[in-house]
Amino acid sequence: MKRLVLAATLVLCLAACGSGGGSSTTLALDNPSTPGGLTVDITGSSKAAPAVAHELEQLTNGGLVAAQTGDAASKPPRKCSRTIALVTYPVTEPSLKGLDGQKVTLAVYGNSQTATATCSQLPAEFPHGIPVVGGNRRIYQQPSSAMEPTLHCAKPATGCSGSAADLLLTPLTGAKGLQRQDIAVFYTPPAAANVCGEGGVFVKRVIGLPGESVREDGHGFLWTRASGSSAWTKLSEPYVSAASRAADVSHFDQHWNVPPGEYFLVGDNRSESCDSRQWGSVPATSVIGPVTQIVRDGKALTPAGIPG
Numbered sequence: 001m002k003r004l005v006l007a008a009t010l011v012l013c014l015a016a017c018g019s020g021g022g023s024s025t026t027l028a029l030d031n032p033s034t035p036g037g038l039t040v041d042i043t044g045s046s047k048a049a050p051a052v053a054h055e056l057e058q059l060t061n062g063g064l065v066a067a068q069t070g071d072a073a074s075k076p077p078r079k080c081s082r083t084i085a086l087v088t089y090p091v092t093e094p095s096l097k098g099l100d101g102q103k104v105t106l107a108v109y110g111n112s113q114t115a116t117a118t119c120s121q122l123p124a125e126f127p128h129g130i131p132v133v134g135g136n137r138r139i140y141q142q143p144s145s146a147m148e149p150t151l152h153c154a155k156p157a158t159g160c161s162g163s164a165a166d167l168l169l170t171p172l173t174g175a176k177g178l179q180r181q182d183i184a185v186f187y188t189p190p191a192a193a194n195v196c197g198e199g200g201v202f203v204k205r206v207i208g209l210p211g212e213s214v215r216e217d218g219h220g221f222l223w224t225r226a227s228g229s230s231a232w233t234k235l236s237e238p239y240v241s242a243a244s245r246a247a248d249v250s251h252f253d254q255h256w257n258v259p260p261g262e263y264f265l266v267g268d269n270r271s272e273s274c275d276s277r278q279w280g281s282v283p284a285t286s287v288i289g290p291v292t293q294i295v296r297d298g299k300a301l302t303p304a305g306i307p308g
Contacts, residue, residue, distance in 0.1 A: 026066070029114065037076060038115045040281055044104035050098055051132050052104055080119035081107040085129040089300050091169055091293055093134030104130065124154075127164050127299035138288075139295075140168040140185050140203065146267035146274070147203060150183070150239050150305035152296060159272055167295040168203060175263065175284035180224070182206045182237070183291040183306060184265060186282050196274035204275050204289065204304075207235070207257070208264025210284070215255040216277070220245030220270060239268050241306030246269035256281075263287065268305065 003115040005053030029038040042049065088100045108118050131139050142151040145159030170185045178184060185203050193199035199256035220240075223232040248270035254277065258264045262281035267273025276282065293300055 014263075015218070019146035029110075036078050036116065038108070038110040038112055039075065041107040041109070042104060042306075043055070043107075045102055048099050048102040049104055051099055051134065052086060052130055059300065076110045076115075079108045079110060079115045081105060081120070082119075082122050084122075084126050086132050087129035088106060088132055089169065089293070089295055091133055091135075091137060091300075095133045099132055124164065131167060131295065133169060136172050138170050138172060140201065140291075142166045142168060145269050145272050147183070147205075148269045148272075149241070150268045150303060151203065151291075151294065159269065163297060168291045169238055169293040169295065170289045170291055173289045175287040178206060178263065178284075178287060178290060180206055180209055181237075184263070185288040186263075186265065187286040189279055189286070190281060192274070195279045201288070202265075204267050204273070205261055207266045208258040208276070208281070210258060210262055211260045212258045212264070213255065214258065214264050215250070217254070218252045218253045218254065220248045222266070225298040237268075240270060244268070244270045244272075251277050 026039055026041050028040075036245070042050065042053075059274065072212050083105045085101055085103050086099045088097055094239050102120060108115055108122075110116075132141060142153050144157070146154050146163060148159055152166045153160035154162050156166045168185065170184075175184075183205050185201060188199040188202050190198075190199065192202070207222055208224055213225040213227075215223050215225075215232070217223065222235045222237065224235065225232045252271070256264060256277065258281045262283050264276045264281050266275045266277060291306065294303060294306065295301075296303075
């Protein structure tokens, strides 16, 4: 049920940036409520570092910001230093292809639990390198089992089947062209935080389109009905296991209406997904975009259940 997080935000999206070969730039956690803080010294080549900075500054959504230059003695103790290679995928902006294999170094400082956790999680967070894609795209990450087995989260978390969480490549097209059974990344409505225990950015499958009705029958199958129609259409969903359907008893024989301009989104792992069935439909303006490619274990693939 956990919310979707941007790739690398599980470790606060540590970024590499710099203005020249071997130069260093400092980023800081923009959260004064974190005792001991977190700062990161980042070094890399004049091409690799700015490219990674551009990607991950977007991903942090303001979480890490350029630090003010100050007295070096005031910097908290260094927790760790990691050198990590960059990786590119088939959808990478052509101008970034040459960065594959180049390395950046992240030096983490701070007395906070966040800094300590960052150091311990950093190697696992980038098992195949720091991904760089460029263009009008972002990389998100699957942290929970709500979309298993289509999207993998990482063991040993409950219900996860991956050695690492899948990376989800998503064009920032919003709801434009969004179709039924697309997998979409979106901002949750406020009610999600109350019902699920957290909100933010989620990933689910589009089931109901604007103005439609959705129902789940007594066997866990989903049906849709167009506005003004009396006919229901049963969805073919081979990506949902029989066990998942059978376990979803809390939603059997329920019915929902999708308001105009909104979408009804549901997780593939039905009984483990907190979704529109609990907190309602998602406005089109809250949709970030569809998942168009998955990177799993360092390989780009299109598994069953991804349209196209």
